[in-house]
Amino acid sequence: MKIRSTALVISVLTFSAISISSAEGPKKAPAVINPPPTAQDWADLAKLPDWSGVWNPNISDQDKQVKTNPPPWNEQTARKIEQMFAEEKAGRPRLIFANCLPEAHPSWMLVTHNAMEILFTPGRVTLLGESDGNRLRRIYTDGRGHPDVSDPTFHGHSIGHWDGDTLVVDTVDILPQAPLAVSEAAGVPNNGDMRVVERIRLADKDVLHVDLEITAPKILTRPWKTTRVFFRQRARKFDIVEGVCAQGDLSERVDANGDHIFVPVKKTEWGNIEVSK
Amino acid sequence: MTRFLSSAAACAVAGGLAVGISTVAAHHSTTMFDHSKTLTVTGSVVELRWVNPHVSLAVDGTIKEKPDIGKAVWLMEMTSPGNLVRAGGWRRDAVKPGEQVEVVFSPLRDEEKKGGALKKLTVLATGEVFTANIREQEKPGLE
Numbered sequence: 330m331k332i333r334s335t336a337l338v339i340s341v342l343t344f345s346a347i348s349i350s351s352a353e354g355p356k357k358a359p360a361v362i363n364p365p366p367t368a369q370d371w372a373d374l375a376k377l378p379d380w381s382g383v384w385n386p387n388i389s390d391q392d393k394q395v396k397t398n399p400p401p402w403n404e405q406t407a408r409k410i411e412q413m414f415a416e417e418k419a420g421r422p423r424l425i426f427a428n429c430l431p432e433a434h435p436s437w438m439l440v441t442h443n444a445m446e447i448l449f450t451p452g453r454v455t456l457l458g459e460s461d462g463n464r465l466r467r468i469y470t471d472g473r474g475h476p477d478v479s480d481p482t483f484h485g486h487s488i489g490h491w492d493g494d495t496l497v498v499d500t501v502d503i504l505p506q507a508p509l510a511v512s513e514a515a516g517v518p519n520n521g522d523m524r525v526v527e528r529i530r531l532a533d534k535d536v537l538h539v540d541l542e543i544t545a546p547k548i549l550t551r552p553w554k555t556t557r558v559f560f561r562q563r564a565r566k567f568d569i570v571e572g573v574c575a576q577g578d579l580s581e582r583v584d585a586n587g588d589h590i591f592v593p594v595k596k597t598e599w600g601n602i603e604v605s606k
Numbered sequence: 607m608t609r610f611l612s613s614a615a616a617c618a619v620a621g622g623l624a625v626g627i628s629t630v631a632a633h634h635s636t637t638m639f640d641h642s643k644t645l646t647v648t649g650s651v652v653e654l655r656w657v658n659p660h661v662s663l664a665v666d667g668t669i670k671e672k673p674d675i676g677k678a679v680w681l682m683e684m685t686s687p688g689n690l691v692r693a694g695g696w697r698r699d700a701v702k703p704g705e706q707v708e709v710v711f712s713p714l715r716d717e718e719k720k721g722g723a724l725k726k727l728t729v730l731a732t733g734e735v736f737t738a739n740i741r742e743q744e745k746p747g748l749e
Contacts, residue, residue: 385692385743385744387744388740388741388743388744389741389744417635417637418637419637420637420638420640420715421637421638422634422635422636422637422638423635424631424634426631426632426633426634427630427631427632428630428631428632429630429631429632430632432632432633441633442633442685442686442689442740443633443659443686443688443689444688444689444692459686459688460633460658460659460686460688512635513633513634513635514634514635514637560744562692567688567691567692569688570687570688570691572658572659572686572687572688573657573658574630574632574658574659575630576657576658577630577631577657577658577659577660578630578631579657580653580655581655594655596630596631597638599634599635599638600631600632600633600634601634601636601638601660601683601721602660602662602681602683602721604680604681604714604719604720604721605679605719605720606718606719606720
């Protein structure tokens with residue numbers, strides 16, 4: 330404990346020193362021009378492949394890959410993951426996705442149990458998730474590069490280009506707290522410097538493959554490749570529905586004034602609803 | 607809908623859950639339930655919480671396999687509304703408070719706690735059946 334707090338003090342002081350030195354010569358982020366789209370820009374979207382509809386993750390394939398395609402964890406991380414698997418098996422699964430924060434990139438692609446939709450607008454491909462709150466990826470396809478100034482986010486900064494009917498995406502600047510998860514109970518923070526390259530394409534009429542190559546030097550011994558599978562139901566009977574994660578911790582009630590309100594429910598440390606004996 | 611909740615049942619479901627840590631949670635693993643077993647509760651619906659990330663159903667009833675337990679409120683969790691609509695034929699108004707139902711569920715490993723993971727819900731008056739297996743969405747030709 331004493332060693333850890335010393336290390337924490339050192340890292341805080343180091344961070345402060347770096348902040349002060351960069352404040353002396355601030356770098357201006359280059360202006361990104363976002364011109365209004367032209368009629369041609371909108372017409373060009375029609376040439377893209379049809380990625381419309383509700384995309385569901387193939388959860389059975391996710392389950393399979395836990396065994397058949399584990400990431401090349403470094404030694405320290407492998408021990409943590411082993412322990413998490415053991416705890417999960419014992420019925421005490423670790424709650425990785427707490428505080429209703431996004432699963433983040435790339436864990437959303439890896440372990441989501443919920444649908445998503447993909448929207449095309451000029452200069453952008455946008456992915457929106459159905460549940461778990463705040464699952465939103467903006468992939469800029471207008472030719473811009475990554476910014477010079479680091480501003481880490483849950484889904485990182487993504488730039489993409491079309492290689493035929495395949496969208497090639499490069500993502501950097503993901504928050505170091507964002508987990509690299511292989512299941513809902515096994516994952517670790519990426520700890521920074523993670524980079525994700527994806528090739529996204531239709532593998533079949535209603536099957537989307539996301540080929541990921543994840544480089545995470547703080548936790549992996551080498552880049553990890555995995556393909557994640559999404560499928561859509563073509564009769565289009567279903568729509569994406571709203572999903573507010575924090576609503577799962579609330580119940581609908583009417584108070585003494587007749588006002589419709591939310592009251593909290595209790596959850597266990599593993600995220601399931603607490604029940605009485 | 608909320609007005610139909612009896613104050614006793616409402617307490618049992620929302621306020622009376624005194625033990626436990628309040629942590630705003632997104633998706634979680636389901637190994638706190640014993641998926642190798644099922645129990646069946648028959649009784650009346652207290653409340654269906656149609657919420658993300660996990661819908662929950664409270665039923666005030668008796669357990670077929672354990673008649674000695676007596677009437678009590680059992681709280682079952684399942685997946686998200688979107689998945690339930692696609693994989694199990696659910697609607698937000700699939701059941702209403704007071705309706706008589708039979709629910710098959712995998713109980714919590716802590717057998718003292720009255721809860722579990724819902725597998726199948728049958729509305730007794732109509733015979734309508736709802737299931738909650740998220741992997742059912744992978745069935746070809748779901749629509």
